[in-house]
Amino acid sequence: MTEPFDQTRLRPAGRATREAIATAAREMFDEHGYDGASVRAIASRADIDPALVIRHFGSKEELFLEVMQTGDGIQEVLRGPLEAIGRRMVAYFLSDEGEQFRNAFLPLTRAAHHPKIGTELGRRSKELFVDPLVDRLDGEDRELRVLLAGAQMNGLLNALFVQRREELLGASADRIIEIYGDAMQAVLTP
8 A cells, every 4th residue: 555645635625525535435336346336427426526536546556445444343352362362253243243244355355356456365364364363373285274274264254245156145143153163163163
C-alpha cells in the first residue's frame, strides 16, 4: 500500500467528502464486489466527481483496501487457550462478533486475483493470523500447520457465506464449532 493518507490536512468539507466516498465504496463493494464496482459508480453514489475518488484514495485498489478492514477481534481469540483454539476460531467466525471480519475478508478473498489486493491480503493474513499463532505453537511445520488451518477456515467461510450451502446453513452452529473446530485443532496441535 502507499503511504497512509493524512486526514489531518483536510478541511471539514474534505473529510466529509472522503467519508462519503468510503461509505459509498463499502456499499458498492458489498453489493457488486470489487470487479463490479467502478470508480464512476462509487462517485455517483457519493454524489461527487470521480476525480475526487482518485484524489482522496489514489486508486480503486487503494480505496478497496482501506474500506475493507477486518478489525482486530481475531487477536483476542488467538490469545486464548491454545488447547481450545480450533473451536474458539470457528465460534468467532460464525458469531456476530466475527461479522466485521467476514464482511471484509470475503470480498478481499474474492478480489485476491488482483496482484496488489492479493499481496495485501497475504500481508494481512500473515500479520493478523499466521505470525501470532506460529509464535505460540511447538513442534515441526508450525507455519505450515497454521496455513493449513487458515485454508480450512477459508473453506468453511466460503461454503457458508459465499456458496451458502443449505446443508451447512441448516446445521447447528454448536455442532459445526465442535466438528470443524476439532478438525482445525488436530492440524494446529497434533
